[in-house]
Amino acid sequence: MRKNIDLVNGPVLKSLTQLALPIMATSLIQTAYNLTDMLWIGRVGSNAVASVGAAGMYMWLSNGLAALPKMGGQVNVGHVLGAGRPKDAANYATAALHISIIFGLVFGLVCILFSNPLIGFFNLTGHQVIADARIYLKITCGCVIFSFLNQTLTGIFTAAGNSRSSFMATLTGLLINMILDPVLIFGLGPFPVMGVAGAAIATVLAQATVTLIFFVFAKKDNIIFCHIKLFRIPDRSLFSSIVRIGFPTCIQNMIFTGISMIIARLVAGYGDAAVAVQKVGSQIESISWMTADGFAAAVNSFLAQNHGAGKYSRIPKGYYSAMKVVLVWGLFCTLLLIFLPAPVFRLFITEADILPMGVDYLMILGVSQLFMSVEITTAGAFAGLGRTLPPSVTSIVLTGMRIPLAMLLIHTPLGLNGIWWSITISSIFKGIILFIWFRHLLAHRKNYVDISDSGKMYTESSKCSKI
Template structure:
């Protein structure tokens, strides 16, 4: 296991960030492929099935806000303790994060199982068949969300320890399993019945359960963070309190972000169920950018967190600018991909011409904002790595919330395209503000440390 770790305190910055980030980005791409695999198979059932999964999928996205609370708080405090050489405290924060994640998963699962009809009713979909499919997807995918929670938290904790290779390996195994199960459960092969949309949810949950099993097998060999896993032994309340303190801003940000997207989806249904299908497929294609950004954000979080804990402030500064250069380059590549290859990319999932026109327009408009979105995510990860999660959350929530009035205003003039432009413009603004803010914060922070050192 030792060879799987990156020395974030002593290795050269660019190689260390690259070695840590590449498996994380690959893991994020694997997680994205889970969704794309589902979408590719579900697309064969027609736009109605895509609309059902798109609507229900909003609640799987919303659920991640609670996992993010435990993951972010646990990852940041674990990285700080490891950087300071306090391994016992790091192990305690790791166990506390897992305990919180399990609690949140059980509560969210119960709400999803018994409240699926009310949850899907929010979107005011038109087709009774689509509504029924969406309700079953919520019951399965969100009712058993515990595996997704455990995987996210364990990924964050291992990343904090400099081990991003293990999460990549186990997630690839889960993807392979999901690819095999999807057609079997969706269309019914051999002794398995045809389950349609419910089969897609069942395949994903089963694959996530396999990933959880592989994760626990791996962490039992992790002697630093998990010398004795003992999840049934509760950590002191102060550990949970500190995890919650750091994790809440990021969690609230995700919850509000998902909630705003739900409201926008409800606006989109005003143009018909096909518009929802176009947005769902388009957002999944776009995830080739933002899921990589999210993965790289985790790497920056761990790198800055450990070096901050070790008081290696110059490496904090250089690490951030190195990360920005790498993620901005990826964002530019994604912009050219989404704009130049919009039609071929969308046609992989749906071929109906009416949906195709809507989806291509979506990809070309949001494609303009990809670099800014990557910079935003990297800066959020940098702020979080230093334990400053409140400010980036305020910025992100404020300008993401602005999407609703801007979308209403622009759509009254430009139609459905106005909603796409609201998404793109807000990402550009957030990226610029957070980049400038972190640069200013770094300058003030480092100058204060120089003064303290001379006193």
């Protein structure tokens, strides 16, 4: 089977689906990856979950920073590939990888050197919870360079129409994590009991393995990676283009995480158990948003290549085809969280006094899953056209409203649930606004005439020759 899918020719839904299915499967694997950690950590106790939840916020923050080279690289690579210029695509990919390496090293060093004040931000109360959180932060974020590289490489492979390689690499990482988690957390066989530290080590080893597999796939690629000279510094203009497209998404994601950290601090006022509920609940909820994010990546690459190829008539077809699938998925997740919250939450934490809080979280957040899926997919569509500013502005403004809304609602009879409602309400408005905004953009582009019918993602003469 051909690994690189031709996104600028043939049936729209078929091409999009062929690209999207492995990405969605990859996202589900990534969700399982996170849930596996939470399943085993939950067996240690809610205090351990609270530790991972607090430290994990900085891993989430790192994803925002990693979004700059990933998004900027993916969109630029998609545009020039659609225009039939694979060597330019390789140069953009090289620049994106350089940024990823630098960002990963700097972020990791900061987390190691300043672990005490970073964890102190959350005002955790238990001494063991604080100690475990610092350990988890130093290990996972200290080695975050693997996560940065994996995200950028995923974006590059996806832009080239090859989502299967990302799927295989991530699947392997999941299997390694599933094996190492119980061994290192509970000390099976010759290994000592490591608890939270064991979960962190398992995560890092799995991520490092994924990076290694990506490089193996890259060596076999004959479209982009065969042109890459990783130790050669690309032209400055390439960095500028990546930053221009990736910066709004980066700022959006980091501000989003920063706001979530402030929300987490409000949650901590209700005790470490509430922090654990938020951590577990958000991981369960990620079944919805990570899958939508995966489909958004497919829409991004589809629109980017067709935009670069001048095939404008395929852009609305691709977006609406994707939206039909996402609406079905979002509705399924909504029904799951609203009608089956208790059995789902009980998989992770079984403590009877915490279960009611978890049920409330899932039911309230379940209301917004459909709208959140629409928001994420539409943001990917905007990015595919190089328009990363509209989703960033929408996200920053409405996510920022969560803080005053949460502070208002916690003083009502809702209490802690007021925080969860502030998240749901903002997600609903973000989905509605972005969908209307993108439809408006498509309406203004409806008179664009296709300028290319040649249709090749890359030319045969531009392929690398086999050695």
